[in-house]
Amino acid sequence: MPPHIPSAPATGLYDTLRLTHENEIRLMRLVPNESGDIACDIRVVSLEDRPQYIALSYTWGPSTDEDEARGVTSDPKSRMFCNNHKVLVTENFHGFLVRAAKNPSLASNEFWVDIISINQHDQEERSSQVNMMATIYSSAASVVIWLGEEDEHTEAAFDMIRLLGKCSEDSLKRITPRRLGGEEMLDILAPRGDTSSWVSVKKLFQRRYFTRAWIIQEITLAPKIDAHCGGHSVEWPNVIKVSKFLTETPWTRWMGRFHESYHAVPNLLAANKRTKITDGKNIMLYSLIRARRFRASDPRDKIYSLLGVAGDSVHGKHAFNPVYGERSAAEAYILAATQILKDSDDLLLLAHAEGEKFRNLQRPTGDANTPLPSWVPDWSAPHSLGLGVTGYTRFRAAGYLDRTLHIDEISQRLIIEGMPLDSIELFGESKDQVLKGEPFPQWYHLLSNLSEVYHTGQSRSEVFWRTLITDTSGPPTKHPALSEYGPAFFSWIERKLDTVQAIEKSSFLSTLKVQKTKDPPDGFSSPENDMLQSLGDGISVDGYETTFSHSAHLRPFLTVDGYFGIGSESLLKGDSIWIVRGSRVPLILRKVSSGDSILDEYCIVGGAYVHGFMHGEALDSGCPFKDIVIV
Structure with a gap:
């Protein structure tokens, strides 16, 4: 709901239409x-x-x-x-x-x-x-x-959604960007399926409606939905099916090329609806995580727009009462984060505080230079953040150790219990930079400093490609990632190296120990097809990039002791990696001045994937846990 008020109220209209009773x-x-x-x-x-x-x-x-x-x-x-x-x-x-x-x-x-x-x-x-x-x-x-008034793309887009909605799974597998404009696709989607029709679908999913925070609640709770654009309409289940198809296949990169696309939103909302049914206790946090890419003209609505989805889990709790007057957005975020920590039995919230690169709000003290506490996610930052999977339930970096947590609501500090694993020595370009075609010389620096045989016994090339996708492939989701993603990565990185001049291609490939085994098909170097090489019956090049692109605001790093990982774009050299009781993933922390505290004080930079330490392996070291303060 927008924060601004209509400029010309209807004098007297509501005087005789007062809402005097509950409901x-x-x-x-x-x-x-x-x-x-x-x-x-x-x-x-x-x-x-x-x-x-x-x-x-x-x-x-x-x-x-x-x-x-x-x-x-x-x-x-x-x-x-x-x-x-x-x-x-x-x-x-x-x-x-x-x-x-x-x-x-x-x-x-x-x-x-x-x-x-x-x-x-x-x-x-x-x-x-x-x-x-x-x-x-x-x-x-x-x-x-x-969705708004129709334009020249609407009719074709709605026709395509209805056609794709009727397609079998086998037919959908044959509809790929590589076949765009081909006879097979035209046959399946007749009379649509040509390039212009796909462009129309792309334009539909660029509409502002799909960025609006309030739709999460409105769609999650709706018993039946129809979508209208001008004089055209389509049933919402068809939109969800198409959204899922576009999100989980190479079409996701095609849809987002040159202009931001929101084609994943209907599928995301369907997932949230399933979470509400299966995991009502954590629905508020999960909804907030999924809602990061949405926008609200009043940043408080990033919280308030989800209250109906959260239902009984937030009912009657002061922290979640929608207050538009005296409560600032920063106060709303602090109250919500505090309540979520009180209600949960883990520290998942902390892994979604992504550091200073993703912070807009200041602490409600009147001091413009005082940021939010580092452990409070700034939900107003409109980015899809984190490691790419909402709950991180596949990971247990701290094993099954219960969390320890003390919340000082006055000083807005936390005391948690953690074990230092190592500190960051080197880091590379972000995944987002690589996806945009920018040079990535630091990746070669990381790779060349990575041990040829990792402590897990795996080769450095395998550790490298698995870490870039948090060792997760899909759909359906698989952890560890299928080995077929390895050859796909090698061909993908070779093509990426072809597009930049700042890295010596032969040196990079030699360090990976990759042998070129297959030339691309004739005519395969066009801009539309530069990443769509098929690798026989295995995973395609675009299949690897699709998985890689699901969590773009991350950068790879190497620790002092040679551990390879990936974490928030905000990370810096010297940041430390901690295994924290109650956190499913390691946390990147940055030490700050201790002040008057007898405990070491840190701010949170974000969650991390560290290869070889995602399932309690660090606990075998016998290193003791200790109390630390998060400010």
Whole structure:
């Protein structure tokens, strides 16, 4: 829900439509208007009476970059009438009303829509209705997603989604970027399937709706969903199927090339819905982790937009009460992190505090130079962070040791128990830089300093490629990664080396001890196909890159004792790697001034994958654990 308030309130409209009892909401119904203006009637109803209505899920502001370029904003400037009162609403919502008025299946329904159903000038009502969002969306007969007005891509994109939704798994396996424009793909997806139709799908998933934090709750709780764009519609299960297909295959790189794409969002929301059913205790933290890529114009809504998803796990807890007035975003994040630590039995939260590169907010002290406590994730940073898997349940770096935790809520410090493993000596370019085609000479430096035979008995080339993907392949998810990913990595890195001049290719490949065994097919060096070489019946080059790209904001590192790992982009030389009781992955910590504390003080840089130490191996050293302070 946007933080700004409509600039011209409908004087008197809500005076006779007050919400005086618990569970009351306002519903609107479109009515004919002789002037040609959009008009509606509004009434107050109780959810206890089980009214039949549609809840609208949409974005206040422009739906596309093109809309923004032509001046569409989230300011209410479009006129309509509610109970004969003139009301100004956003252009995007007004566009939906115009379409709905012409669609008999929509026009005959009552709607709950935040901009009309909530008195946006009443802070108390606004907070109260936010608390009811879960009930409002789960009680609706259905939820309509409004993606905005259609453009020249919409019809083709919706046709493609319906066609892909009907495809069998065998047919989907044959639909690859490498076959783009080929006869086989055109046959499967007739009359669509050509390059222009795929471009239309890409444009659809670039719409602003898919970045909106509130859709997590609205979609997770909806009993039935239809997506509308202009005069076109499609059932949401088809969108989820297509999203999953695009996310888990080489299409994910094709979709994100040249412009950010949100094609993974429907699949992500479906995963969150499954988590709500199977792991309700951790749903708030898991939802926050998955919501990092979403945007909210009010950063507090990164928390509040998920309250309905979290349900009983946050009900009645002061830290999660939506407060828009006196509570700052930083305070909301600190309260939420504290409560999550109190409610959980592990320290998973700490692995998602990603260091200063991913921090926007300051501590609520009035000092602009005082950041949030390092252990509090800044959820306002709109990046997909971490090691690429939400719960890290495949790892147990600290074995089965229970956590020890003391929270000092006054000083906003934690005391945890950890064991130092080693410190970072060298680090390389981030995965994001490599994906963007930038040179990566430090990777060669890391590789050449890595022991030919790792302490696990594996070759340095195997340790290198496994670490870059946290030794995880899929789908379906496999840990350790399938050995077939090794040959795919070798061909992938060779192609990457072809695109940069700052590294001596032969030296890099010699250090990997790779022998070129196969020339690429004729014509395979075009920009669209430069990473799509197939390796017989094994994993393709693009298969490795797809897995590699799922967690891009990481950089590889080498420790003083020669341990190879990967962690947050924020890491620096001298940062230490710790095995922490209750943390499934090692944590990267940075020592700070001890001050008056008798314990060593550290800030968190992020979670890490360290090859050979992800399943309790460090415990065999007999090194004692000790208390440390996290500031």
